[in-house]
Amino acid sequence: MFETVLIPLNLRESPQLVERVAAALAAYGAESIILLHVQSSPQPSRRSAELDRHAEELRQAGYRCRVLQRSGSVAPTVVLTAAEEGCSLIAYPWRYKSWIQRSLVGSVTKDIVRLSDRPVFVYKPARVQSSRTEGDLNGPVVMYATDFRDTDSVVIPYLTARLPDTGSLLLLHAGERAPDPAAEGRRLARVNAALERLATECREPGHTVTTASVVGRPRTAVVRQAQRNRVDVLVIGKADSERALATVLGSTAESIAYNARCSVLIIPRTATPEEL
Amino acid sequence: MPASTKTTSARRQFVFVVSLAIVLLFVLIGILVPTELDALTGRLHEIVIREVGWGYLLAAFVFLIFSLYMALGPYGRLRLGNDNEKPQYSYFGWFSMLFAAGMGIGLIFWGVAEPLSHYLQPPEYITPRSGEAAGFAVAYSFFHWGIHPWAIYIVMSLSIAYFSFRRGMPPLISSCFYPLIGDRIYGPLGYAIDILAVFATVFGIATSLGLGAMQITGGLAAVFPIAAGATTTLTVIAVVTVLYMISSMVGLDKGIQVLSRGNVMVAVLLMAAMLVLGPTAYILNVFTTTIGEYLATLIKRSLDVNPFKGHEWTQSWTLFYWAWWISWSPFVGLFVASISRGRTIREFVFGALAVPALLTFFWFAVFGGASLHLELERGVAIAERAVADVSTALFDVYAYYPGTALLSAITLVLLGVFFVTSADSATYVLAMMTSQGNLTPPIWKRITWGLLQSSTAAVLLLTGGLEALQRMAILAALPFTVVMLLMTRSLLRAMRYERLYERDAKRR
Numbered sequence: 206m207f208e209t210v211l212i213p214l215n216l217r218e219s220p221q222l223v224e225r226v227a228a229a230l231a232a233y234g235a236e237s238i239i240l241l242h243v244q245s246s247p248q249p250s251r252r253s254a255e256l257d258r259h260a261e262e263l264r265q266a267g268y269r270c271r272v273l274q275r276s277g278s279v280a281p282t283v284v285l286t287a288a289e290e291g292c293s294l295i296a297y298p299w300r301y302k303s304w305i306q307r308s309l310v311g312s313v314t315k316d317i318v319r320l321s322d323r324p325v326f327v328y329k330p331a332r333v334q335s336s337r338t339e340g341d342l343n344g345p346v347v348m349y350a351t352d353f354r355d356t357d358s359v360v361i362p363y364l365t366a367r368l369p370d371t372g373s374l375l376l377l378h379a380g381e382r383a384p385d386p387a388a389e390g391r392r393l394a395r396v397n398a399a400l401e402r403l404a405t406e407c408r409e410p411g412h413t414v415t416t417a418s419v420v421g422r423p424r425t426a427v428v429r430q431a432q433r434n435r436v437d438v439l440v441i442g443k444a445d446s447e448r449a450l451a452t453v454l455g456s457t458a459e460s461i462a463y464n465a466r467c468s469v470l471i472i473p474r475t476a477t478p479e480e481l
Numbered sequence: 482m483p484a485s486t487k488t489t490s491a492r493r494q495f496v497f498v499v500s501l502a503i504v505l506l507f508v509l510i511g512i513l514v515p516t517e518l519d520a521l522t523g524r525l526h527e528i529v530i531r532e533v534g535w536g537y538l539l540a541a542f543v544f545l546i547f548s549l550y551m552a553l554g555p556y557g558r559l560r561l562g563n564d565n566e567k568p569q570y571s572y573f574g575w576f577s578m579l580f581a582a583g584m585g586i587g588l589i590f591w592g593v594a595e596p597l598s599h600y601l602q603p604p605e606y607i608t609p610r611s612g613e614a615a616g617f618a619v620a621y622s623f624f625h626w627g628i629h630p631w632a633i634y635i636v637m638s639l640s641i642a643y644f645s646f647r648r649g650m651p652p653l654i655s656s657c658f659y660p661l662i663g664d665r666i667y668g669p670l671g672y673a674i675d676i677l678a679v680f681a682t683v684f685g686i687a688t689s690l691g692l693g694a695m696q697i698t699g700g701l702a703a704v705f706p707i708a709a710g711a712t713t714t715l716t717v718i719a720v721v722t723v724l725y726m727i728s729s730m731v732g733l734d735k736g737i738q739v740l741s742r743g744n745v746m747v748a749v750l751l752m753a754a755m756l757v758l759g760p761t762a763y764i765l766n767v768f769t770t771t772i773g774e775y776l777a778t779l780i781k782r783s784l785d786v787n788p789f790k791g792h793e794w795t796q797s798w799t800l801f802y803w804a805w806w807i808s809w810s811p812f813v814g815l816f817v818a819s820i821s822r823g824r825t826i827r828e829f830v831f832g833a834l835a836v837p838a839l840l841t842f843f844w845f846a847v848f849g850g851a852s853l854h855l856e857l858e859r860g861v862a863i864a865e866r867a868v869a870d871v872s873t874a875l876f877d878v879y880a881y882y883p884g885t886a887l888l889s890a891i892t893l894v895l896l897g898v899f900f901v902t903s904a905d906s907a908t909y910v911l912a913m914m915t916s917q918g919n920l921t922p923p924i925w926k927r928i929t930w931g932l933l934q935s936s937t938a939a940v941l942l943l944t945g946g947l948e949a950l951q952r953m954a955i956l957a958a959l960p961f962t963v964v965m966l967l968m969t970r971s972l973l974r975a976m977r978y979e980r981l982y983e984r985d986a987k988r989r
Contacts, residue, residue, distance in 0.1 A: 382659070382660050382661075383660070384644065384648050384974075384975030384976075387649065388978075
């Protein structure tokens with residue numbers, strides 16, 4: 206379970222939104238919530254009352270909750286606080302920014318995903334999803350986008366043990382096409398075998414596990430498939446790339462976290478589920 | 482015959498039938514309304530060069546960088562074939578065929594005329610007929626015929642060779658797009674790419690043959706007491722057509738290879754003769770100086786559209802050439818790919834970049850240097866005549882050096898054989914492209930394309946539609962630039978896949 210979850214707030218969120226984030230986390234076993242507000246100025250915040258009010262409402266809704274205030278640059282401070290407080294997850298509601306805003310001031314969402322060595326949950330309200338509503342009769346659909354790298358061994362425990370209420374789990378592989386038809390046939394056979402092996406590992410009583418593979422660049426294909434399959438939570442692993450292009454353009458995980466139209470759980474390769 | 486077999490057969494002939502229909506349609510237009518076609522293509526050509534000419538320059542530079550990356554980067558050791566395969570042709574045979582297909586006839590046509598033309602009509606910021614104009618003339622001749630055309634050809638031929646010999650796909654341009662569009666290469670998109678390539682090749686080769694025939698006629702008139710009229714030109718085309726059809730029937734190994742080897746030897750001998758008979762030290766000074774300038778200004782000139790001064794000159798020469806090389810690339814690319822099986826990417830790139838370019842530089846230094854020596858040092862006003870009739874410029878220069886008749890005769894042989902090798906390789910490539918990449922295409926298709934390109938050249942020479950046809954070939958360079966840029970992406974993706982998932986797996 207995600208025992209202690211850090212939720213950074215910029216205090217422009219509505220109480221309903223904060224409660225929905227907490228509710229989503231409760232479904233994944235969150236026991237204790239820390240609400241954090243990071244301000245740029247070291248002066249005492251005039252908005253601490255708002256933070257307390259959010260906390261109070263969560264307590265009234267039955268959550269264990271406390272508040273923290275820090276000053277500094279938002280993303281590094283959030284990541285540092287999560288480490289100091291021993292949080293097992295950082296979760297926050299997604300904030301839309303136009304490309305001009307992102308170009309000018311950057312994206313905190315992407316920065317936290319990039320900096321964090323702990324799992325990060327980017328909550329996106331149902332209204333940004335295609336047509337599905339939360340609490341659909343068929344249960345939530347979770348999609349794990351795998352590249353069959355070493356992140357699988359870190360992510361699988363989350364899929365099997367930490368997402369117990371999953372209605373159905375879709376295992377997706379998005380990869381680039383092989384150079385010729387014969388090699389493509391071999392690639393597909395390999396991918397399907399690997400997906401089937403993963404599906405066997407993930408199968409739990411009461412879960413439906415399906416597999417799919419698509420051709421394309423992962424950062425766009427995964428987002429498209431999540432939308433097409435009306436996914437509620439998209440799970441992705443994150444491996445820090447040392448490629449120069451990824452350093453400039455951002456990792457696949459950062460891009461998916463920002464562009465997917467459903468909530469995204471990003472689990473870094475460095476996350477250690479045993480300790481959480 | 483079962484319906485499915487009929488369908489397969491129809492699909493197999495689709496590219497052939499559609500290409501043939503399109504080519505015949507345009508040739509017919511060129512015959513019936515040559516003036517209108519000339520005006521239309523002239524206008525379109527002007528618009529393309531004016532609006533997107535910079536794109537050609539940028540693309541050619543990208544192709545050069547890409548070629549160098551292929552040779553020096555992590556894929557340089559990959560072999561265009563199986564890992565243990567040996568090259569099909571010796572170095573000399575390979576270089577000879579490369580050179581004959583890529584430059585050949587054009588180099589003889591422009592070897593004297595281009596430096597003299599730049600010398601006489603440089604951009605407006607250079608004084609015509611000055612020492613500065615002479616330096617500029619040779620330097621830009623080097624630049625136009627240097628490593629850029631070969632970098633363009635390399636992108637095309639490397640992609641085709643990789644996908645056909647290493648990945649087992651048919652040697653077609655559409656095959657190179659499998660990593661990007663998958664099985665759609667077997668559909669309308671793939672057909673469109675191959676048809677465009679046939680279109681550019683037929684029109685490109687027809688104009689080249691037309692111009693070559695004019696030069697042979699001019700040369701014959703200079704050596705023998707023959708009138709340089711339409712009858713002579715048509716006879717030249719007819720004779721050469723018979724010769725290259727024979728060469729084509731004999732096959733690649735015996736036909737084109739033997740002719741190309743012989744021709745390169747004759748070309749080197751001709752250069753050596755001119756070097757000895759001409760102003761030797763002057764020529765070597767020109768060569769050394771211009772090589773230095775070429776290397777020093779390579780990047781600057783690669784990206785220099787000259788928007789502030791001399792823009793029109795750049796448009797009519799550099800941008801024209803770049804578009805011409807790109808339109809020529811499907812033919813040369815396919816041909817060079819078909820003779821490069823078994824070479825590593827590194828030796829392929831360095832071989833195709835360095836050797837033909839060096840030979841070309843020497844050619845321009847020898848013939849351009851000798852003609853400029855006449856102008857600058859001996860006071861012979863040869864430049865006007867060269868610019869007025871480009872096809873006889875080389876023969877005009879011979880008149881001022883010893884052994885005129887012998888040099889002219891050797892040049893005529895050289896022209897004739899280059900004519901044969903160009904037409905032969907084009908016939909082979911066209912038949913291959915329209916036979917789903919069959920490396921031994923049926924004889925009847927070779928005959929069809931051979932006769933079509935010769936008759937197109939002959940008829941349009943008479944009606945005056947040859948330049949319009951050349952412009953149409955160049956117009957095909959615009960979509961082909963995009964096709965080639967995508968090709969680099971596709972090739973990189975395929976090689977990356979191989980490195981990540983196949984070579985590493987083999988090692989394990």
